[in-house]
Amino acid sequence: MQSNTYSPTAIFGNHTRYVVPLFQRPYVWNRDKQWEPLWHDVRSVAERLLEPRAAIAPPAPHFLGAVVLDQQSMPTGYIAVRRVIDGQQRLTTLQLLLDAVRRVVRSHGLPMDEQALRILVRNEAQIANDSSEVFKVWPTDRDREGFQAAMGEDPVPGQEASPLVRAHGFFVEAATSWALDDGEEASGGSPRERLSALVRTVRDHLRLVVIDLEPEDNAQVIFETLNHRGSPLLAADLIKNLLFQFAEREGADVERLYRDHWAPLDGDRWREEVSQGRRKRPRIDMFFQAWLTMRLRREVLQDRLFVEFREMVDGGEATAAALMAEIAADAQAYRDLAEAPYHSVEGLFHYRVVRALDTAVVAPLHLWLMRWDESDLPREQRDLALRALESWIVRRSLCRATVKDINRLVVVLLKAVHEAGPGRAGTAVLRELERQTAASRYWIDDEQLRTILRTAPLYRQLTRPRMRMLLEAVEDSLRGPWGEGEPCPRQLTVEHVMPQQWTEHWAEDVLGDPEAEQAREEHVHVLGNLTLVNDKLNPALSNRPWTDETTAARGINGKGKRSLLLEHSTLKLNALLAVGHEKEWTEADIDRRTEELVDHIVRIWPRPEQEGPGTAVVTENTVVGEGHGTAGRSAAGVDHHGKYRELWRWLRDQEQDRIPMGFSEVAEIAGVPLSYSAYNHMPHWYSYEGSALCRAIHDAGWRATKVRLDARTVCFVRSDPGK
Incomplete structure (x- = not known):
């Protein structure tokens, strides 16, 4: 130079x-x-x-x-x-x-x-x-x-x-x-x-x-x-530059690649800094950390994003165009994680785990589960995986058990689902979580969960978003399955039924008795004394007495807390609270309500051996979806009745040992369109357990090679030439 x-x-x-x-x-x-x-x-x-x-x-x-x-x-x-x-x-x-x-x-x-x-x-x-x-x-x-x-x-x-x-x-x-x-x-x-x-x-x-x-x-x-060092450039900027330099060396049309794949990643939303724990990071760098961890199935540190990506490119066979197509598809899946409908399993997982519990470290596994087409990863398997992981995280968070090891656990789970394939991903996640016995990874059981929640001052131990999420989940379970009622409104305020300043209007029956006063103080912040109200009702409730009669006797204008809850709240939490306690609200009432709420929590987030909403007892014989479990397979264990039956038959009849084809030709022979994953994810062509397409090719005695997602071409090679 x-x-x-x-x-x-x-x-x-x-x-x-x-x-x-x-x-x-x-x-x-x-x-x-x-x-x-x-x-x-x-x-x-x-x-x-x-x-x-x-x-x-x-x-x-x-x-x-x-x-x-x-x-x-x-x-x-x-x-x-x-x-x-x-x-x-x-x-x-x-x-x-x-x-x-x-x-x-x-x-x-x-x-x-x-x-x-x-x-x-x-x-x-x-x-x-x-x-x-x-x-x-x-x-x-x-x-x-x-x-x-x-x-x-x-x-x-x-x-x-x-x-x-x-x-x-x-x-x-x-x-x-x-x-x-x-x-x-x-x-x-x-x-x-x-x-x-x-x-x-x-x-x-x-x-x-x-x-x-x-x-x-x-x-x-x-x-x-x-x-790279000490520069305001994002890791994503370095990755982008490397990929396009790579594409230029290959003689690719970089203008088209940019328009087709990378242009959306240059938007302001991707460069926006978002919170991750106590730090803020650009969203696009968080995506690449999750993407690389998912793809490499090992922990990728933030300060090594570019180095790890460069090593992956140098050691791989994929073209720059194929990598860009894969990154673009996964970036859209990553963006969709935060936009899933609230009432869906994936929407609840994002709201509860990622936002309320601030556990964004699960992103690599979350992305892996959401990147697959439903024909490869059946919805029931994805839901099973998300519910199992949500239960594991929520139970440990409520019991204040450490989740610092979760980044390494996520890698373990990624390896498990990769080995099992997307067709049995949910089963793999559930079984892997169930087998964890270390103190930092143990799936909290019902007895431990109940013991802690009965007396824990949750209001002081949990952040407001976590406490609110917990009560919202109980409210949703009280409203029943979707379709019978709207989900619980968001952003309500956590309210103490017996107020924090209870000595003002709630102390007559315990004054002068130190043990009774202490017992009342210890009950104020437990689960059974907490509920949700809107921000307009919260100031009105304040420290006022429970009944209208006591409120009037104290010379306070308006009604008691119970009547206000009945008249101005639509939550089932508050309806059951008010209807069942007409005269008083005592420590005994708090204990009984705590037990009732804990029952709901145990059912909302069950362990695998216990049946509950959205879960099932998993056994070796569980059928996990057509073409992915035991259903539809022959005695030899080979699936001849799946979506790609005609492709399997066609390949079995071929005499040559190598057949280069376009994706459109494969779809024409199969008689059905190829799935979304076939056009955007390389593993779809190579993962036997995870892909119905790969199984059809493999079981016919062939394997896919030289897959180019950008050119949409593949070369089938006979597994045993000359046969």
Whole structure:
């Protein structure tokens, strides 16, 4: 590589385009961290140029950093193109600054200064082959509309929020304010003189180190070296760059790959920081950590995301296009995890486990269970897996047993479902959880759960989201199966029936008896004394007595707590509470209600040997779905009656040893469409236990090889050639 220091005039003075590859991250610089500090530095140089001594001792140039460029081969007659390997943020910002100053100079400065800057931000339209070639810098796909709006002469509706438009506007405002400032703190000279100094600054007194790559230089290695350590780049940015460099080496159509697979991942939602425990991380990096853990079936640490991904790519046989297709499909499945209907098993799992219990570490297994088509992973098996894992986590959380080992347990479960295949994933998860005996992994039994919940001060031990989730689950179980009633409303408030400040209106029968007072205090925060109310009813209930009579006797306006619950709450929790206790609410009532609620909790989240809603006793003979269990198999254990029966028959009749085919041909022979997983997941073609398609191929005496998801082709090879 060659390294030289250049001014903006040297960089932009010729007819050259600096193209940012579409797989680079979008423009992310902002006012506080980059625009204002840059403007402060530029203004300082301009103000020193205005000083009389500048004619004798010009100010030192201001260093802006480095950019890495890769020369591109262009036909004769075309404008020279350099690809921006690194430094696109500062190069783009410099163009915005130059054009912003040009705009101000055009209105308040000298024509020759405006022309001097125009040369640095525009190529001559007469030699441009298309409209985009007039720009010296051409940003990545997502930023092009915003860049054109910023650099164009007229406002473009809908682009006001673009960071590029806002950056350009900031520099225009800053330069105008400084040039026209006539206050006591103003720099010397007239507005035209100030602007001339500013033009000289941005043209000749800024410096960039330009690193030009030579043909033998590895652009990817240089990019990683400059950005991977101590850089604000996301791990996903490095992964993206690696994949597209990989695709270019393969000669793939990177523009199409970007549009078809990666463009959605460049949206703001994916770069948004979301909470994970006490930390915040970009959603896309959390996805890649879950995805890599799922795919590699071992724990992948956050700071090794890119390294692990690179090693996986270097050691694999999949094309860049196939990997991108798989990532895009799994990213959509990952996004769907949080958008599942609340009343569904997967929706409840996400709400209860991921959100309320803050256990996002289950994401790799959760994603694995949701990535498969239902023809491969039957719904009853997926539901069984999610319910079993939810029960394991909820029981341990309620008993305050550690879940710190769950990240390693998730890896164990991933290996179990991979070995069993998606057709028996639920059974595999349930059995693996059941067999755990270590203190950090034991599935809490009914006796231990009941013992703890009877007396535990849950209100103090559980966070509000966890306490609310627990009571919501009980309310849902009281309302019965879906269809007989709406699910419990969200975001209600946890309310004490006997108030926390019970000494105000609930103390007459225990005053003077220390043991009775202590017993009452110990009952306030237990499960049986807690319920849910809306935020409007909560202040009205407050510390008021239980009955209307006691409330009136105390001189308190309105009704007692019991009547308010009956009149203003639609929850079954509160209806049963109020109807069953007309006269009083005592410690004995709290104990009885605690037992009733614990009964519900045990049924909602059962252990495997106990029947409950949505679970079943699992035995070796359980039929887990057509084509996936024992049903429909011959005495030899081979399924000849599944979805791909005709494909099995066709393959059995073939005489050659290798048959290359397209996916559409396979579907035509099978007489049925291939499942979603066949088009998006490589294991679908190779996992005998998990895929009905793979079983049909295997049982016919063949195996799938050279599967290309991007090209939708496969080559069948006879398992025993010559047979």
